[in-house]
Amino acid sequence: xxxxxxxxxxxxxxxxxxxxxxxxxxxxxxxxxxxxxxxxxxxxxxxxxxxxxxxxxxxxxxxxxxxxxxxxxxxxxxxxxxxxxxxxxxxxxxxxxxxxxxxxxxxxxxxxxxxxxxxxxxxxxxxxxxxxxxxxxxxxxxxxxxxxxxxxxxxxxxxxxxxxxxxxxxxxxxxxxxxxxxxxxxxxxxxxxxxxxxxxxxxxxxxxxxxxxxxxxxxxxxxxxxxxxxxxxxxxxxxx
Amino acid sequence: xxxxxxxxxxxxxxxxxxxxxxxxxxxxxxxxxxxxxxxxxxxxxxxxxxxxxxxxxxxxxxxxxxxxxxxxxxxxxxxxxxxxxxxxxxxxxxxxxxxxxxxxxxxxxxxxxxxxxxxxxxxxxxxxxxxxxxxxxxxxxxxxxxxxxxxxxxxxxxxxxxxxxxxxxxxxxxxxxxxxxxxxxxxxxxxxxxxxxxxxxxxxxxxxxxxxxxxx
Amino acid sequence: xxxxxxxxxxxxxxxxxxxxxxxxxxxxxxxxxxxxxxxxxxxxxxxxxxxxxxxxxxxxxxxxxxxxxxxxxxxxxxxxxxxxxxxxxxxxxxxxxxxxxxxxxxxxxxxxxxxxxxxxxxxxxxxxxxxxxxxxxxxxxxxxxxxxxxxxxxxxxxxxxxxxxxxxxxxxxxxxxxxxxxxxxxxxxxxxxxxxxxxxxxxxxxxxxxxxxxxxxxxx
Numbered sequence: 001x002x003x004x005x006x007x008x009x010x011x012x013x014x015x016x017x018x019x020x021x022x023x024x025x026x027x028x029x030x031x032x033x034x035x036x037x038x039x040x041x042x043x044x045x046x047x048x049x050x051x052x053x054x055x056x057x058x059x060x061x062x063x064x065x066x067x068x069x070x071x072x073x074x075x076x077x078x079x080x081x082x083x084x085x086x087x088x089x090x091x092x093x094x095x096x097x098x099x100x101x102x103x104x105x106x107x108x109x110x111x112x113x114x115x116x117x118x119x120x121x122x123x124x125x126x127x128x129x130x131x132x133x134x135x136x137x138x139x140x141x142x143x144x145x146x147x148x149x150x151x152x153x154x155x156x157x158x159x160x161x162x163x164x165x166x167x168x169x170x171x172x173x174x175x176x177x178x179x180x181x182x183x184x185x186x187x188x189x190x191x192x193x194x195x196x197x198x199x200x201x202x203x204x205x206x207x208x209x210x211x212x213x214x215x216x217x218x219x220x221x222x223x224x225x226x227x228x229x230x231x232x233x234x235x236x237x238x239x240x
Numbered sequence: 241x242x243x244x245x246x247x248x249x250x251x252x253x254x255x256x257x258x259x260x261x262x263x264x265x266x267x268x269x270x271x272x273x274x275x276x277x278x279x280x281x282x283x284x285x286x287x288x289x290x291x292x293x294x295x296x297x298x299x300x301x302x303x304x305x306x307x308x309x310x311x312x313x314x315x316x317x318x319x320x321x322x323x324x325x326x327x328x329x330x331x332x333x334x335x336x337x338x339x340x341x342x343x344x345x346x347x348x349x350x351x352x353x354x355x356x357x358x359x360x361x362x363x364x365x366x367x368x369x370x371x372x373x374x375x376x377x378x379x380x381x382x383x384x385x386x387x388x389x390x391x392x393x394x395x396x397x398x399x400x401x402x403x404x405x406x407x408x409x410x411x412x413x414x415x416x417x418x419x420x421x422x423x424x425x426x427x428x429x430x431x432x433x434x435x436x437x438x439x440x441x442x443x444x445x446x447x448x449x450x451x452x453x454x455x456x
Numbered sequence: 457x458x459x460x461x462x463x464x465x466x467x468x469x470x471x472x473x474x475x476x477x478x479x480x481x482x483x484x485x486x487x488x489x490x491x492x493x494x495x496x497x498x499x500x501x502x503x504x505x506x507x508x509x510x511x512x513x514x515x516x517x518x519x520x521x522x523x524x525x526x527x528x529x530x531x532x533x534x535x536x537x538x539x540x541x542x543x544x545x546x547x548x549x550x551x552x553x554x555x556x557x558x559x560x561x562x563x564x565x566x567x568x569x570x571x572x573x574x575x576x577x578x579x580x581x582x583x584x585x586x587x588x589x590x591x592x593x594x595x596x597x598x599x600x601x602x603x604x605x606x607x608x609x610x611x612x613x614x615x616x617x618x619x620x621x622x623x624x625x626x627x628x629x630x631x632x633x634x635x636x637x638x639x640x641x642x643x644x645x646x647x648x649x650x651x652x653x654x655x656x657x658x659x660x661x662x663x664x665x666x667x668x669x670x671x672x673x674x675x676x
Binding site: 305306308398401404415424429432436439 | 523525530531618619648649652655659660
């Protein structure tokens with residue numbers, strides 16, 4: 001379970017998170033929607049400690065992410081994240097990209113890591129691209145590789161940070177399909193997204209973010225289908 | 241601080257050496273830039289083997305140690321029957337050496353001017369000469385100036401090498417003072433400070449131009 | 457022109473001159489390796505948080521880039537004697553070139569580090585890598601590719617700089633061997649023409665080798 005309690009975060013004078021609280025249960029898919037600059041992405045970075053927080057707490061399975069005593073590298077093994085810019089490691093082949101962390105972080109043997117990586121890459125439909133370098137892949141393929149790279153650590157949670165925003169429109173579908181598959185397999189996911197249809201079809205709950213606060217959170221039929229707050233309704237109108 | 245054995249007269253002697261260094265630099269930069277602009281425009285506009293051949297010849301000057309070039313020209317001039325001073329030889333070698341680098345700076349700068357921009361200029365009815373003076377030169381100047389400043393400072397520093405053929409520039413004059421006073425660290429320290437004071441402000445100005453123009 | 461060229465004595469000492477080439481390449485390689493090591497340290501020092509380290513690195517870099525290489529070699533050869541440190545000409549030349557290399561390479565490395573997006577580190581850290589591990593596995597290989605050709609360039613410049621060994625009396629490298637025979641015969645033009653050709657060949661051979669190595673090394 002991910003527990004976020006009253007998290008505050010500022011960049012200089014700009015407060016991007018103004019007391020955010022929410023929980024994500026095991027097996028749940030929570031989509032986070034909202035305008036750009038509303039703090040959605042920052043919240044994701046705070047969940048796996050890539051951004052420090054100013055106040056509040058983030059607790060993952062009973063471990064306080066931001067406590068000094070926490071071994072953050074150990075915790076991150078269980079929380080996969082996929083970024084908007086897919087961040088492929090350009091100097092490694094697709095297979096090596098996915099093998100790297102299992103080998104160097106989990107200490108698996110080359111054969112083991114290769115088996116895991118091949119399995120994950122087949123899962124996201126990249127079995128025939130193993131020896132290619134990322135520069136030879138389309139954006140959609142690179143993004144699916146990034147998903148496989150995170151999955152290779154066998155994480156309990158997956159965070160997705162606007163993973164389709166930087167893609168050409170015709171490549172968005174293949175990445176969303178991969179995420180749909182993960183959710184149907186029971187992966188716990190927090191998805192920051194602008195894809196309303198995806199949010200409605202796949203999420204168990206949707207959280208609407210506005211100016212550093214969660215204005216509305218609930219089942220998609222409610223938040224997207226029948227918003228209770230005027231800000232939510234305005235936002236949904238603007239993206240349609 | 242000043243050791244008694246290094247007199248005011250010695251420092252004055254070194255400053256005169258610095259004057260020679262600046263004079264060498266001046267002629268090297270003037271000669272190198274003139275030849276470099278000529279060759280660079282030739283290389284940028286004349287395609288095919290003449291440009292390639294010129295490039296290959298100039299590459300030799302960038303692939304042989306400058307000191308060896310100085311020694312060679314110094315030995316070759318009397319063979320040809322020329323009676324020229326070491327200072328003149330120094331200026332010629334440094335100028336040709338500078339031209340070899342300047343050519344590539346000019347060529348790269350001219351080629352950096354986008355073709356569509358030039359085509360647009362010509363389509364407005366500008367002549368070939370107008371295109372060069374109004375479009376190509378102003379843009380190329382911005383691209384090339386930081387590199388050219390670097391080259392000029394490089395020539396200033398490289399001019400120290402001509403001490404080998406007996407030109408008494410800054411480093412050689414320091415060496416003379418060292419021989420007399422036996423204070424190598426102090427004297428070389430003064431020489432280094434003079435070099436630094438000439439080079440550093442210009443290098444900083446160059447970096448400033450580069451940053452400013454990159455932002456635009 | 458009533459000068460008659462004599463090339464035979466030059467070709468008779470070719471074995472000695474070729475042996476000098478080896479010493480030249482050796483000094484260039486040595487001073488590049490030392491320069492790279494110090495250059496990396498200076499680049500990290502300049503960008504790191506420690507103020508004293510940043511000031512020291514900046515002083516080294518600016519001093520190295522704003523004074524002549526020959527002056528730096530002189531400073532090592534003649535100047536360090538004041539501290540009771542007397543280096544022979546081989547060591548002084550190598551140290552002087554290495555000092556110069558470090559100043560230029562430090563800026564190369566700094567630029568290289570800035571050219572790698574910070575998101576690369578972020579992605580590596582998100583996979584549970586520690587900061588040093590992420591630097592070694594993700595940053596360093598990419599940095600190496602960016603600075604590869606500037607490094608090769610610096611090494612070729614080092615080859616050309618080794619000729620300055622003449623001025624501190626080195627007589628085992630190519631320029632030194634050439635000068636040794638030159639003063640015996642005073643066939644200056646002949647000897648140094650051949651030396652020039654050999655320097656040219658060394659520079660071109662290095663360029664070519666580096667291209668082949670790059671082609672084998674960088675497949676992406």
